Amino acid sequence: xxxxxxxxxxxxxxxxxxxxxxxxxxxxxxxxxxxxxxxxxxxxxxxxxxxxxxxxxxxxxxxxxxxxxxxxxxxxxxxxxxxxxxxxxxxxxxxxxxxxxxxxxxxxxxxxxxxxxxxxxxxxxxxxxxxxxxxxxxxxxxxxxxxxxxxxxxxxxxxxxxxxxxxxxxxxxxxxxxxxxxxxxxxxxxxxxxxxxxxxxxxxxxxxxxxxxxxxxxxxxxxxxxxxxxxxxxxxxxxxxxxxxx
Numbered sequence: 705x706x707x708x709x710x711x712x713x714x715x716x717x718x719x720x721x722x723x724x725x726x727x728x729x730x731x732x733x734x735x736x737x738x739x740x741x742x743x744x745x746x747x748x749x750x751x752x753x754x755x756x757x758x759x760x761x762x763x764x765x766x767x768x769x770x771x772x773x774x775x776x777x778x779x780x781x782x783x784x785x786x787x788x789x790x791x792x793x794x795x796x797x798x799x800x801x802x803x804x805x806x807x808x809x810x811x812x813x814x815x816x817x818x819x820x821x822x823x824x825x826x827x828x829x830x831x832x833x834x835x836x837x838x839x840x841x842x843x844x845x846x847x848x849x850x851x852x853x854x855x856x857x858x859x860x861x862x863x864x865x866x867x868x869x870x871x872x873x874x875x876x877x878x879x880x881x882x883x884x885x886x887x888x889x890x891x892x893x894x895x896x897x898x899x900x901x902x903x904x905x906x907x908x909x910x911x912x913x914x915x916x917x918x919x920x921x922x923x924x925x926x927x928x929x930x931x932x933x934x935x936x937x938x939x940x941x942x943x944x945x946x947x948x949x950x
Contacts, residue, residue, distance in 0.1 A: 800832040807896040820883035845900040855892030886929035897922040
């Protein structure tokens with residue numbers, strides 16, 4: 705056989721002769737060993753959704769971390785725990801109470817001794833907002849009555865809803881639900897204190913009625929009681945308090 709030639713196998717046929725290796729052959733004329741490339745190390749999984757395993761999970765990783773499947777699921781936000789709201793008292797909401805509207809009289813600022821003086825107190829439902837028990841709250845006040853102090857030692861509680869003599873369809877100096885007649889001449893301080901029912905509204909946490917009536921700060925008016933004498937005068941007592949009969 706010649707190098708690079710061919711030889712005849714027993715039984716016929718030819719087969720190419722193996723080539724000789726260049727160096728490092730050793731006995732038997734062996735060739736260079738095939739090089740096996742090592743598989744590259746897998747890149748570490750740095751996704752933050754890999755984390756500590758739950759009790760019902762087994763880790764597929766050498767570092768013992770598990771895929772946090774909960775992170776890929778849409779979860780409904782937890783509702784905040786309902787606060788414990790105590791019963792709302794008058795003392796809790798009195799600081800929210802609106803001021804009593806100005807009180808008026810007929811005749812304006814003057815009363816005739818022995819004759820009815822009409823008192824007018826108007827009020828409407830009002831809502832005040834603020835914080836109560838650490839929660840946002842709006843308190844609605846509905847006026848139901850007024851306490852009138854006429855300044856001469858006489859007081860009375862009257863329902864809301866009175867009006868002027870004209871509004872009531874009555875002649876002047878006739879008695880009304882809010883009128884009063886002074887016995888003596890003098891200057892008096894009339895005061896009106898409004899009393900209202902109240903409801904505290906805590907929004908999603910519901911409403912709480914207030915047990916009792918909430919009193920607003922009183923409003924005052926000055927009234928001069930005079931005697932009525934027959935005679936012609938140039939000015940009224942309101943215009944000239946020191947005039948005849950005033």
